[in-house]
Amino acid sequence: MTDRSSTRSLLRLWPYVRPVRTRLCVAALVAVVASCLGLVISLVLKWIVDGPVAGRDPGGVWWGALALLVLGLAEAALFGLRRWLVARPLAGVESAMRADLYRHVQRLPIAFHDRWASGQLLSRATTDLSLIRMFLAFPLTFLFVNGVTVLVGCGLLLAQDWALGLVLLVPVVPLIVLCSLFETRYALVARRAQDQVGDLTTVVEESVLGIRVIKGFGRHRSQAAAFRALSRRLRGTELAKARLLAGIWAVITIVPELAIGAALVLGTVRVADGGLSAGTLVAFLSMALALRWPVESIGFLLAMSQEAATAVERFFEVMDEAEEDGGGAGGGGSVAGRSGGLRFENVTFRYPDAPPDAPPVLAGVDLWVRPGETLALVGATGSGKTTLTALVPRLHEVTGGRILLDGVDVAAMPRQRLRELVSVAFEEPTLFSASVAENVLMGAEGADDAELRRALGVAQAGFVRELPQGAATQVGEQGLSLSGGQRQRLALARAVVGRPRFLVLDDPLSALDVHTEALVEAALREVLRETTALVVAHRPSTVMLADRVALLSRGRIAAVGTHRELLRDSAEYAWLMSGAETGTGGRG
Template sequence: MTEIPAPADDRGRLSSLAMLLPFARPYRGVIALTFTGALLATLTQLVIPLVTRAVVDGPIAAGDRAGLVPLLALALGFGIAEAALFFLRRWAMGISSLQLERDLRDALYQRLQRLPIAFHEGWSSGQLLSRATSDVSTIRRFVGFGAVFLVVNLITCVVVSVLLLVTCWPLGLAVLATSIPLVVFGLRWEARYNTESRRVQDEQGELATDVEEAVQGIRVVKSLGRSRLVFDRYDRTALRLRDLELAKVRTLALIWCLFEFHPQITLAVILVGGSLAVAGGALTVGGLVGFVALFTVLLWPILSLGFLLAQAQETASACDRIRELLDAPMTVTDRPGVVPLPVGTPARLRFEHVAFRFPGAGEPVLTDVDLDIAAGETVAVVGATGSGKTTMTALVARLFDVTGGRVTLDGHDVRDLPLHQLRTVVATAFEDATLFSMSVRENVTLGRPGADDDQVAEALRVAQADFVHELPWGLDTRIGEQGLSLSGGQRQRLALARAVLGRPSVLVLDDPLSALDVHTEALVERALRDVLAQTTALVVAHRASTVLLADRVALLQDGRVTAVGRHTDLLAQVPAYRALLSSESQLAGALTEAGSR
């Protein structure tokens, strides 16, 4: 779970909210119009108490009915103006807040797409999802309402306080004196609310993760009959979230209670003090009525400050959570001034003293890997579980960057190639096939959107994925989320078709045939040989047939390539290779039989 920060002081909260300034800058005109409309609409309310005082001390006191007409017309005119300004504020507010929400969400999504794999492996998807949805919506609500009225209401408080002092300075000072405890206790509870709000937002991310995992793994959950276990896990998180929400509600209730109680006490002070002032002749009846009317204008700004400050706290926490993503380091990026370099088809792939260690990990995964794969050659990497085979393949397309040595294509360090070029000339098929909720054609052409129908058909033939033509709408059939409407073997075949589409310069296969039956695997391998003959391939091998696709085999041990050669040579000369194969009788039997021919 994400670590809960210490309560932010006022400077910290302002710093958090300052993150929004670059996103608000393009809409500063509309935002200024929003503030202007809200401020003028609020200030027009102040005319009514002044008109009320004039009515009481003038036409009513003098019995002049005709004198009421212009004053009432003036009040009506300001009422109409207030309504028009209210419409203007709502219109401008909607435009600015929705535009800013869109830009912020776009920036966040683009950042998530660019952040390295190492970042995503350290974050739960639920935490990312809650930041991209609920936190962004929290910011939109604050920008469209809270920020506007927080400033407008504070200005209103200042203006009304000045008018109260001008109307009757002793009563005005009394009103200001009663506000001191409100400020002191309000700031104290706002800091507490800030911490509780952050805990709630983080726990919402944990709950989203539980829901997402349960939905994505529904087949496993049902097949094992563990629905109750999954629900109990969800329920525990939901109960924690409820408890945190209740704690936040209690704090907010205390804040509301304080801000509700203050006006009642202050109004009692005004009525007692004002009555004494009228009795002593220091204040007219109209002046007292106007003073009370002015104070009633203050009721909404005072009452709203409680939830507006609470909303500001939630928004500051949301900004902090989003800034954690926007400020996350981009460890895999293009070097300054990088330009496309000539890479042949097929390309020569070399690992030169390559080392790799996961951030924050202890022992390195790879220590000194040397491997030279000639253009057009296929090399299978064999090793025990956890030896670093998958990590080694991930370095080719810079899913991770080496921490020592270098990986080259035709003599060019892959870090000197623009990422868009590198990931065009290098195609990867993973053991765990990932498909998206889009059409079959879109999934296959994901890496090469410009591929024509003939290229798509060839890729499907190689991957033995002709089953797509039997789907309801053929290549235009939309498959479900994660491709769950397809079998595991069908998903792998589509992922393989995606990798071989366009005949890349380097093809990286991380055991992409593991989910295929023996018959389909044989057909795929027969077609795949034609592709491998025209490209450079690095293949992680766990099965006999996969090893036999390779021209040479590399044995990976203790973070190093300890032996490279033809299978038959390694089987005869390298005891560690024989021991590795003997641990899987099926693989050993098939390869031994193949080697004896």
């Protein structure tokens, strides 16, 4: 970990490690004692050879063997204790980091999720956090333990015989240089591999969620080809990592072996000349062999450390993204007169990733939905209807102007209060891997079974009673076990279950057949009488739910009036309602 940037990255783990620092330090000290016991074994061997063996004392040999057995058992027990000490706290560190990441992702703005592939987030929450936990459990401890062991061992070697000790210390400088070069190159390759894992995860997730489209269009071969291409790219990167690791491991293994061989030859000559005792040579060589693993493991430990450092960088790339601000301290109190209801004042919006010279999606929108009124929003594809509705609950932030709820700027409201006042239903309904009841009641914390039944009734979701376990039936991932119309009705039920003061519906009936649509509209009229609603509409039947209609054209409100008035006065509105423009989608 000589690379400063890697060290800085790893130091960012300190807030998570601090609560368990005592246990980790105790585990490191236990490991140091255990590792140094291996060096003591060499001193016992010296005593056996120079003492009982040289003096032909079998009893002494047995006492020496017993001492070696005790030392070996103590070393094994201490290493086992170290693992027990770190297992639980490090599992807690990983859990805390994963919980923080999930909580943070939930609070990031929609613009962030528009930019980031879901697979990249998944790989950070799974693979990267596992790498970090492994680093804290093994390399972090053993870089310290092995370093202390090597220093103590070198001191003992020099104390045994300084000449032989210097022979073994000669390779230290070139090994340090090689390890530094290895770290630099390995860090780049490790980061590339982890990013490619995220790309591969994205493809797998999209293929699973879009399996109906893939099968429907017979695109399994092209998807498989795309997956193989990414897999080959990742395989190449992993092989590059393996080559680097193999190279440093070979060097770290060969150089000390050559040094030990040279020390063996020199030591044997000196024993033959009487300048060195046999016990000292045995102790020296056994100690040198005991130090082989601490030295040879350096490459492996540095590789794991670099992978952990890049994992930490990737984790904090997400954590450093700014969350949605909580809003001001303003409440949702009502203001009398024309300030009540839902009001857009000179609202302008441009997507953060839009080119600087691109025109804004919304350019000076002025619109007033009176208290208790339902206003239909109509416009061609790409006119900005969905974008305008997303600004009300602050899924996106306005670029200019302001939006008022009962006279209070939504930007000044705490988000929790805002989303208690405003309920939304999107054109593309999203359901979660939970029961029908849990999906619907997400729209109102604390709602009871009576409210659930009422909401399902409004949405004409009688099909729920026919499910195997009724409202307790699990709908599966994305709710794909249900039809599009069923999913849309549950999303509508979720929007109305809490009796919101403001209701924003983005073409909520597009997936319903004409008979079900008529039933839902009849029930929805009763709900709309109790709320102030903005409804994106593409069909005349949905428009008829509204008291007034606003025509959005090229990012501006072109006309406002009743359905009849706009049919008479606006050629664009008449053309849209004639069915010549019925498409939806995109950011419109």
